[in-house]
Amino acid sequence: MSAFMSLFAELVGHLxxxxxxxxxxxxxxxxIVLFTACVRLLVHPLSRASARGQKARAKLNPQIAxxxxxxxxxxxxxxxxxxxxxxxxxxxxxxxxxxxxxxxxAFFLLYHLFxxxxxxxxxxxLLDHTLFxxxxxxxxxxxxxxxxxxxxxxxxxxxLFLLVAAVATFNYRRTKSQMATNPLPQGGDQQVPxxxxxxxxxxxxxxxxxxxxxxxxxxxxxxxxxxxxxxxxERAVLYRDMPGTAGVLATAG
Numbered sequence: 001m002s003a004f005m006s007l008f009a010e011l012v013g014h015l016x017x018x019x020x021x022x023x024x025x026x027x028x029x030x031x032i033v034l035f036t037a038c039v040r041l042l043v044h045p046l047s048r049a050s051a052r053g054q055k056a057r058a059k060l061n062p063q064i065a066x067x068x069x070x071x072x073x074x075x076x077x078x079x080x081x082x083x084x085x086x087x088x089x090x091x092x093x094x095x096x097x098x099x100x101x102x103x104x105x106a107f108f109l110l111y112h113l114f115x116x117x118x119x120x121x122x123x124x125x126l127l128d129h130t131l132f133x134x135x136x137x138x139x140x141x142x143x144x145x146x147x148x149x150x151x152x153x154x155x156x157x158x159x160l161f162l163l164v165a166a167v168a169t170f171n172y173r174r175t176k177s178q179m180a181t182n183p184l185p186q187g188g189d190q191q192v193p194x195x196x197x198x199x200x201x202x203x204x205x206x207x208x209x210x211x212x213x214x215x216x217x218x219x220x221x222x223x224x225x226x227x228x229x230x231x232x233x234e235r236a237v238l239y240r241d242m243p244g245t246a247g248v249l250a251t252a253g
Contacts, residue, residue, distance in 0.1 A: 006119050006120035009113060009120075012028065012031050012035065012126065013126070016031040019031055019034065025130060025132075027129075028126060028136060029136060029222060033226050035223075036106075036226040039106045040103075044234070046099045046102060047099045053091055054239070060085060064082055067081045067082055067085070107224065113126065114136055114218070115137070124137075126219075131222065132152070134156040136222075137218070138153070139214075139217060139218070140214045140215070143156070143157050160221060160222075160225055161210060163225055164209050164210050164228065165210065168206035168228075174235075174236070209228050212224050213225060
């Protein structure tokens with residue numbers, strides 16, 4: 001693990017060196033944004049597959065409505081029939097989770113790299129690199145202790161919080177609009193167990209990113225903010241012709 005983290009640290013360092021002529025002291029922060037973009041590009045085929053799957057699910061809605069009528073008094077039989085329909089049509093009801101799951105290793109790599117005081121037995125010099133005035137290894141609490149909310153470091157977090165809030169509001173309005181167009185039936189959605197409960201909290205999920213940004217190292221926060229923004233734009237494009245589908249499992253992460 002130590003050797004792997006050393007290689008990853010070298011990768012971030014090389015990216016920062018390439019970007020240094022443009023970003024100077026914030027080159028490492030720019031390297032993290034670039035690294036995030038590369039991860040999202042690698043995951044993009046999964047996102048496209050997820051979009052195709054959700055569009056295929058949307059086409060099954062008339063058949064699912066008929067199954068609800070047929071098995072209205074037998075929820076277990078309804079759930080079994082809907083899952084069988086998905087199998088016959090080769091549609092996965094949980095495909096939207098895959099893009100988020102495949103990004104988790106990259107996030108934890110950055111989290112670990114910028115939480116460790118040493119890498120491979122040597123001091124972790126990446127911790128001293130900054131985004132403007134804020135160290136990439138620091139957290140919001142550190143910024144508050146050094147100048148407060150509107151200090152030099154605090155303003156970096158204010159900017160990130162504003163960006164996250166804007167993206168979260170965009171996702172909230174879009175998800176609420178989709179769910180209003182395609183509301184769940186009474187008694188909840190039988191396509192996936194527990195889907196009704198997930199759908200109720202789904203519009204608020206994007207706002208949880210604010211908490212993440214506040215508690216993780218700034219480098220990991222940059223990854224989250226960049227990935228969340230990418231995801232919002234990506235979903236707006238991939239689902240632009242599907243206003244009635246509520247994509248409840250494809251979160252912004």
